[in-house]
Amino acid sequence: MKIIISPAKKMNVDTDSFDTDGLPVFLEDTRVLMKKVQSLSCSEAKALWKCNDNLARMNYERFQAMDLERSLTPAVMAYEGLQYQHMAPAVMTAGALSYVADHLCILSGFYGLLKPFDGVVPYRLEMQAKLAVKGHKDLYEYWGDRLYKELMLLNKKLPGEDQAVINLASKEYSQCVEKYITEKDRLITVEFCQITDGRPRQKGTLAKMARGEMVRFMAENRITDPVGIKGFDRLGFVWSKELSGENRYVFVME
Numbered sequence: 001m002k003i004i005i006s007p008a009k010k011m012n013v014d015t016d017s018f019d020t021d022g023l024p025v026f027l028e029d030t031r032v033l034m035k036k037v038q039s040l041s042c043s044e045a046k047a048l049w050k051c052n053d054n055l056a057r058m059n060y061e062r063f064q065a066m067d068l069e070r071s072l073t074p075a076v077m078a079y080e081g082l083q084y085q086h087m088a089p090a091v092m093t094a095g096a097l098s099y100v101a102d103h104l105c106i107l108s109g110f111y112g113l114l115k116p117f118d119g120v121v122p123y124r125l126e127m128q129a130k131l132a133v134k135g136h137k138d139l140y141e142y143w144g145d146r147l148y149k150e151l152m153l154l155n156k157k158l159p160g161e162d163q164a165v166i167n168l169a170s171k172e173y174s175q176c177v178e179k180y181i182t183e184k185d186r187l188i189t190v191e192f193c194q195i196t197d198g199r200p201r202q203k204g205t206l207a208k209m210a211r212g213e214m215v216r217f218m219a220e221n222r223i224t225d226p227v228g229i230k231g232f233d234r235l236g237f238v239w240s241k242e243l244s245g246e247n248r249y250v251f252v253m254e
Contacts, residue, residue: 001224002155003166003215006173007108008081011122013073017090020072020119021101025150026112027068033110033125033142036133037063048131049124059124072119075106082205086212089116096219102158104215105151107173109139113147115154128172140176148180161224164188168211188226190214190249192237200243200252210235210251 024030037045045063046056076089089100106114109127114120125131127139136142155163167174167189174189181187192210193200213234223229229249230239236253243250 001103001158001162001164001166001226002151003104003218004151004169004174004177005083005104005106005211005215006169007106007114008079008084009124009126010080011073011078011120012080013071013122014077015071015073018074018077018117020074021115021117022119023069023072024075024111024114024118024120026146029142029146030111031068033131033133033139034063034066034068034123036131037125038066048129049126051124055124062122062124066121066123068121069119072121074117075111075114075120076100076104076116078120078122079106082208083212083215086209087215088212092216092219095222096216099219099222100215103218105154107147107169107176112143113150126172127176143176145180148177151177152185158224162226164226166190166218166226166229168214186247188247188249190229190251192235192251192253193240193243194253200240200250206235206253210237 040048042056042060045060049056049059089097092100100116104116106116108114109129110123110125111120130138132138133142151165155165164186165177165188167187178187191202192207193202214229214232217232217234218229221228232239232251237251238254240250240252243252
């Protein structure tokens, strides 16, 4: 069983606390993207990133000096968003970290698909960025079905486990896998909702927090079957049998 999550915009460098476990599988494709971004002017890069002047300058300088094979941070430790704060991998037990290493995959516009302890550098490049490269109109077209294929290949390396994929990624990233799912596959999308005006609605900030808590819950309980995640009860969420389906697990806030 594999879990897919989104990256975070904010990143840090920590080359000392944890060791990396190799390089990303699509590193040469990442190098192509790096060179494309490096070829842009600062103003062009700012338009691509849709950010303020300070962030544009910082990220532009990062790309200009980027070395994809030195001063690397394990991917799961490099991202700093709410999801990762609530996952809190830095304070996980060795057993929970081992589970994360085996089961978690991070989708990335820059790196494609990352295993948790692949070594990465800080970057800014969201999957929905309108970057035309090598005849492809955007990053979705650039990556094509390769992330899906790699994910399914990794899933087969966990013998004796359920082969489902637990989707904890945002739509921006999950569609890189979703659109290629076949009837032989099982992708279970998890939603964290609040009931508003009688209808379940998922709100971004709370959903990010809950996704991180879910990964932590799964790691602490060594869950290898989708049924096990129905016991999640953190941040006031509980599984809703009424709202859920075979491939959609909905948790509502009590």
